Amino acid sequence: MQRTTVVGVADYAYTSDSVTLDCCIDDEFTATDWKYRENANEGAGGRTVPVTLEFYNPSTFRFEFRANPEVGATETLNDLNEAAIRDDIELDVTETNGELRVETSALRVVIGLEEWSFAVTEPDGTILFEEQREDIDVHGDLRVEPLGFSEVVDDAGPDKVATTGTALDLAPDEGVYGLGEKFVEFNKRGREITSWTVEPYGTETENSYKNVPFHLSTRGYGLLVDTTNKVEYDLGKTTTASATINVHDDTFAFVFFCDPSFKEILQEYTVMSGRVDMPPKWSFGVWMSRLGYESREHLEEITAELRDREIPCDVVHLDPFWMRDFRSCDLEWDTNQFPDPEGMIEKLREEGFHLSLWEHPYVPVGSTAFEEGREGGYFVTDGTGSPYVMDNLCQGDYRGAIVDFTHPDAVEWWKDKHRRLVEMGVDVFKTDYGEGIPADAAFANGLTGKPMHNFYPFLYNEAVYEAIADVNGRDEALVWGRSAWIGNQRFPMYWGGDAQTSFSGMASALRGGLSLSLSGFPFWSHDIGGFRGTPSEEVYVRWSQFGLLSSHARCHGTTPREPWAFGEEAVRIFKKFARLRYRLLSYLYSYAAAARETGLPVVRPLVLEYQNDPSVSDVDLQYLLGEELLVAPVFDESGRVDIYLPDGDDWADYWTGERYDGGQTLRREVPLDQMPLFVRAESVLPLHESSQTVEEGTPDEVTLRVTPAARGDTQTSFDFYDEDCDEFVDVGCSILEGEIDISIDSGERTQIFQVKIVDVERVPDAVRTNGANCEHVDGAPGEGKWSYDAEAETVHVNPR
Structure with missing residues (x-):
């Protein structure tokens, strides 16, 4: 691949809130001959490329670099509300000694004109963000590629732009957080990360269902890469001095948020990308599920057992078996296995249960729904106008087509199918899958699967969420989604996918969730016990303790996940922590209501609340539930756990009341029926009586x-x-x-x-x-x- 790099600025112009730069490029750029030439474009046909800076307010701007400016500005698919964060601004623009300085009351952007450079500093000159052009090897060659574009040659034909991007300087102690649900280390420094939604078949790699190209840096900024195309990050893996960001598109754009506080950045980011709706209160109760309850009789046996044993529970879930064989997903009941579904739902309601149904956005060949979709043109096509039919697409490994949510009639068709079920009494849908969009697929909006792949989960969950809201109102709308992108937090809520039934799987579920918490998602959950196979009693119990003190709590897996499947001791411990959850419902619901206004998560990594404590920078196996409670799950069969109590506050053991100074690590060996839980000193914690169901x-x-x-x-x-x-x-x-x-x-x-x-x-x-x-x-x-x-x-x- 051939790299072409920005080397200088031929001309510039500015207004009260924007700067446009006409940039020189050089396709033979190296560190040893890096110098401004009067005509730096001789090797690139004499053309220039634009860079624009648009300021939304004194601390936030959008940067855009276009490798193919002739095609016009790229319209982003991301539904970002720039108007919500705009504020009056008057840029102070000066040129001095070959540098252009663009200043606001909150920051300064310094751009090299004769020799391209780009840096963002505080008003006093302290560097927050700087393009990297000094990371060279002993031969004087750059290890990373600064602002520019890479081209490929197809079949010995003309060159075409493949990626655009830049390199950033990494400070020696810089931490990087966010980037969606990533199951690897919480601090992403030293990792390669790809924002491309996939079915990862587990939760032990950086591949994930929920990718958000937004990260927070401890240097004092947040960065949202504004694209729906694949984004590739190298965050200090290739070279510890640099990070690189490359987008598989001819436009490289990002929104820069400047603030020393992660909380402040998250609040502004979520104003722009969308604040969450308040989930219905019953959703904060316990959910019981498995793959799966195969008949009405089976489901009612489970609900009866839950009530007989006085295990708190508000939601039961049916996986694919609620539909007929080879008809997933036509959204029609299998009335042989589930006779009189209306009567069944009414009975569940009388017993205090809400009902969740599984789905995916793929329609099986041979079903009536497939014929309706084919005739109506409701499916993604293969480029010839025919539905893009794929093997092993649908649940059950059979052929199917993909609903096209860019086609207004297809959206309405899909919503109608859901509205009928909601009118019947169904409360929520588990919107599974959504990751399998081929890059060469064609959509009704004229785009291919390349830019639509990551964005598809947004449209999918939006359609189902709105169908529920159409019938029940937005206060009662909810999805239980797996795949997500920028802005999906508007449609709560999401779970962590198919974790292993092991302590490693449990740890990855927490890491992925904490990463999602710093990506604008206030609510998330996971499969208590893990997904595939049968967990040990120890794994199930420890996961229950953690899961019941998450924002939402659902038991699920391929084998039974009801606590009695793991023995009477497991039932006793499960009930203990379920009752604690229900005692804390007003606490959880208060933070849920706050999230509606602030965008801040219910489950919080320690670094969000104790950013100035260097000891929390890599802590990803414990968390804060709100601000008042510190939770330290146990990830070892022996019960051994190290608990770090953040500096700046003192802490009290929730169970015993014993006091501890902050800034220390406790080493504990914890019995199976206990989990370390601490209350922050100088705090108020609301509690009330537990109940079998959530009381409105x-x-x-x-x-x-x-x-x-x-x-x-x-x-x-x-x-x-x-x-x-x-x-x-x-x-x-x-x-x-x-x-x-x-x-x-x-x-x-x-x-x-x-x-x-x-x-x-x-x-x-x-x-x-x-x-x-x-x-x-x-x-x-x-x-x-x-x-x-x-x-x-x-x-x-x-x-x-």
């Missing part, structure tokens, strides 16, 4: 568990989501010089709360609620009263 509405009684600071005064609060009022209630606690002040900014809603303050070493001098003194009593406090348990060192307050 704000609970009648919520206990606010306050963990004071280990030393000194306490000032803490929590934004509690009051579902009935659809608003946040600021609940706070101040402990100052032996006096406790509780604030509950909820007007007449104060009566739903009780307060439990732990680790209070002596009787308080006074307790007040919203400024009013509470009366001290012995025993259980009545309304407006408080008591002190000296043995437990706990204050109980009834602020009603």
